[in-house]
Amino acid sequence: MSFTDSHAHLTYLTLDNHNNQPQALLDAMSHAGVGRVMAIMCQLSENQAIREWVDLASQNQSMPDIGMSVGIHPCQDEAVLAAVCVDDLLALDGDKVWAFGETGLDYYWDENKSKAQKHSFATHIAASKIAKKPIVVHTRNAYQDTLDVLKSENCEHGIIHCFTEDYAFARQALDGGLYISLSGIISFNKSQDLREVVAKLPLDRLLIETDSPYLAPVPKRGKQNEPTFVPYVAQVLAKIFDKTPEEIGQITSDNFIRLVNQYKNII
């Protein structure tokens, strides 16, 4: 099993295609060669539902290894973002927690929340440092502020998820110690500029993700995305870097493990 989906919202999936059986989706992941998935949290109330996925997958060696993140998405309510403290996040830390997030800044939907978003982002960074685990960063229409917070909070351990920014942004994130995760967006026709940026990035700092249930890659566009589709993201990277999809799967899996285990053995 060689592919790692570094970012999937498992609790948002409908399982219609899998007889409404979580087990059937796990089997489909194994069949597709997806050996590891990080289930991403957007609000703390998802904790229980995500842990059910983690627990189910841990029952059998042949199933993918599912870990999780703990965090509050920047598009959550302003009052929730403004109120979060380090202890709220650390209270949900545990063995199968691989990261904190998704956090970050999103001015596309609501620029007025920037103050609360920055507070939440900085709080996630502080928690991630105490736990010695990476953060998962979402950024949209917040290019400079995202880089500024990462720098001012001395964040050197994390993932820029669903990367769509330019080379200068990637360079600063990489120089700051972060990894870059690519989603199905790199498979879209309109993403030629993004593919050209990705070609300049170091392969040993890249990850792949689905961002399920959103952003299904070509040739699954329009469908609900799910972790079984992450090999399609690997296929695009394989073309860019002149490797096989399996090689990309192995390299990005190795990168993911190295990132999560950077300060202590977690995976």
Ligand SMILES: [Zn+2]
């Ligand atoms: Zn996400």
